[in-house]
Amino acid sequence: MVWFGAVMAVVVLVGSMASYAFHARAHYEAIDRALLAATAAAVADPAAPSHLGHLAAQQGVAMALRLHAADGRLLQRSPDDAAPAVDPRSVLARPSGPAYGFFPTLARSIVDMPPVAKGAFGTLHDGRQRWRVFVRPVDDGGEGAGEGPGYVVALSPLGGLDASMADFRVLLTGLGALGLVVAGVGSWAVAGSALRPVARLTETARAIAASRDLSRRVQAAGRDELAMLAATFNQMLDSIETAYRLQQRFVADASHELRAPLTAILGNLDLLRRRPDLPPEEQAQALAEARREAERLSRLVADLLALARADAGVPLAIQPVDVDAVVLEAFQEARGLARGQELVLDPLEPVRIRGDADRIKQLLLILLDNAIKYTPAGGRITLGLRAGPDGGATLTVADTGVGIPPADLPHVFERFYRADPARSRDPGGTGLGLSIARWIVDRHGGSIAIDSAPGRGTTVTVRLPAEAPSAAG
Numbered sequence: 155m156v157w158f159g160a161v162m163a164v165v166v167l168v169g170s171m172a173s174y175a176f177h178a179r180a181h182y183e184a185i186d187r188a189l190l191a192a193t194a195a196a197v198a199d200p201a202a203p204s205h206l207g208h209l210a211a212q213q214g215v216a217m218a219l220r221l222h223a224a225d226g227r228l229l230q231r232s233p234d235d236a237a238p239a240v241d242p243r244s245v246l247a248r249p250s251g252p253a254y255g256f257f258p259t260l261a262r263s264i265v266d267m268p269p270v271a272k273g274a275f276g277t278l279h280d281g282r283q284r285w286r287v288f289v290r291p292v293d294d295g296g297e298g299a300g301e302g303p304g305y306v307v308a309l310s311p312l313g314g315l316d317a318s319m320a321d322f323r324v325l326l327t328g329l330g331a332l333g334l335v336v337a338g339v340g341s342w343a344v345a346g347s348a349l350r351p352v353a354r355l356t357e358t359a360r361a362i363a364a365s366r367d368l369s370r371r372v373q374a375a376g377r378d379e380l381a382m383l384a385a386t387f388n389q390m391l392d393s394i395e396t397a398y399r400l401q402q403r404f405v406a407d408a409s410h411e412l413r414a415p416l417t418a419i420l421g422n423l424d425l426l427r428r429r430p431d432l433p434p435e436e437q438a439q440a441l442a443e444a445r446r447e448a449e450r451l452s453r454l455v456a457d458l459l460a461l462a463r464a465d466a467g468v469p470l471a472i473q474p475v476d477v478d479a480v481v482l483e484a485f486q487e488a489r490g491l492a493r494g495q496e497l498v499l500d501p502l503e504p505v506r507i508r509g510d511a512d513r514i515k516q517l518l519l520i521l522l523d524n525a526i527k528y529t530p531a532g533g534r535i536t537l538g539l540r541a542g543p544d545g546g547a548t549l550t551v552a553d554t555g556v557g558i559p560p561a562d563l564p565h566v567f568e569r570f571y572r573a574d575p576a577r578s579r580d581p582g583g584t585g586l587g588l589s590i591a592r593w594i595v596d597r598h599g600g601s602i603a604i605d606s607a608p609g610r611g612t613t614v615t616v617r618l619p620a621e622a623p624s625a626a627g
Contacts, residue, residue, distance in 0.1 A: 283313025
C-alpha cells in the first residue's frame with residue numbers, strides 16, 4: 155500500500171514538473187522568436203526607420219524596436235517605447251542565456267526557433283520587471299535599417315509572462331498537492347480493498363497454525379486473481395485436511411492392527427509363565443499361536459515399511475525385465491503356499507518391459523496370496539500373462555473363491571480395509587496388500603482393476619506399459 159502511494163506521488167510530481175517545464179520554455183522561446191523575426195525584418199527593410207512601430211506590431215507580442223549607431227547612440231525608436239535604455243555593445247559583449255532559467259532547459263523545445271547567425275540575447279531589469287533584449291549588428295554592406303553600420307535592438311517586457319509563470323507554478327503546486335492527497339487516499343482505498351483478501355488469507359493461515367483446525371476456509375468472492383488465489387488456498391486446505399485425516403486414520407488402524415498380535419503373544423507367554431505345569435500339548439499350542447502372531451506382526455511391520463517407503467517416494471529400480479520369468483518365479487512360490495487349491499499358469503507369453511522386477515514379483519505374490527486365502531480347497535486359481543498391443547504386459551489372477559460384495563469393491567485398495575463378513579475369515583492378513591499392489595502399479599504407470607461378485611470369484615487385471623514413466627517414486 156505504501157509503495158503504491160509512493161509511485162502515484164512520483165507520477166504526479168513528475169507530471170507537474172514536466173508540464174511546467176514545457177509550458178515555460180515554449181512561452182519564453184516564443185518571445186525570443188518574435189524578437190529574432192522583428193530584427194530580421196528591420197534589417198531587410200530599407201525603409202525600416204520610418205515604420206518601426208509597424209514592424210514591432212507585426213510580431214504579436216508587446217515589443218519596442220530601436221536603431222542605434224555604431225557608437226551605441228540611439229538613432230530611432232518605435233512609438234510608445236517604454237523600455238529601459240540599453241547599450242547594444244554591452245549586450246553583445248556579455249550575452250545572457252535563456253530567460254526561463256535552468257529547469258525548463260530539461261524539457262524539449264516545441265518552438266521552431268531559427269538559428270541565430272548574428273546578434274545576441276540579453277535580459278534586463280528596470281526595477282519593476284524583466285525585459286528580454288535581442289541585439290543584431292548591421293553592416294554597411296547594403297543592408298537596410300538606415301544608412302551605415304549600427305545595431306537593431308528589439309525589447310519585449312517579461313513582467314506579464316513572469317507573473318503568469320509564477321501563478322502557474324502556484325497552481326501546479328496546489329494541483330500537485332491535491333493530486334498527492336487524492337493519490338494517497340485513492341491508493342489506500344484501492345490497495346486496501348485489493349489486499350483485503352490477502353489479509354484474510356494471512357489471518358486464516360495464522361489461525362490454522364495456532365489452532366491446527368484444518369476445517370477453516372477463506373471466504374472467496376468474485377472472479378479476479380485474488381479470488382482465484384483464495385479458491386486455490388481453500389483447495390490446498392482441502393487436500394491437506396484429507397491427507398491429515400487419512401494419516402490419523404492410518405495411525406489409528408496401524409495401532410489397532412499392531413495391538414491384536416501383541417496382545418495374543420503376551421497372553422500366551424503370560425499363560426506359560428503362570429502355568430508351568432501345563433500339559434505339553436497345551437504348551438505347544440500356546441507357543442504355536444504366539445509364533446503365528448509374531449509372524450503376522452512381522453508381515454504387518456514389513457507392509458507398513460513398504461507403504462512408508464511408497465509415501466516417501468523411494469525410487470524404483472528401472473531396468474529391462476522379462477516379465478514371463480518373473481511370473482514363473484511367483485507361480486512356483488505360490489504353489490508352495492497353496493492349501494488344496496489348483497494353481498494354473500495359462501497363458502504365459504514372452505514379454506519384456508522396463509520396470510522393477512522385484513516390485514512386479516511382490517505385486518504378483520500379493521495377488522496370488524489373496525487368491526489363495528479366499529479360495530477354498532478344491533478351488534481353481536489361474537495366473538496369466540499376455541503381451542499388450544503397445545508392447546506392455548497384461549497380468550491376470552482369477553480365482554473361484556468367495557468373491558467381493560459390490561459395496562466393498564470401491565474400498566478394497568484402502569489401507570487396512572477388509573471386506574466383511576465373507577472375507578473376514580483370514581486372521582493373518584494385514585489389510586495392506588492391495589494398497590501396496592496399487593502403489594506398485596501406479597509407479598509403473600499402469601492400471602489395476604478388480605471384477606468380482608459373491609460366490610462367483612474374483613479376477614484382477616493389471617496392465618503395465620512397455621516403459622515405466624520414471625525411476626522416481
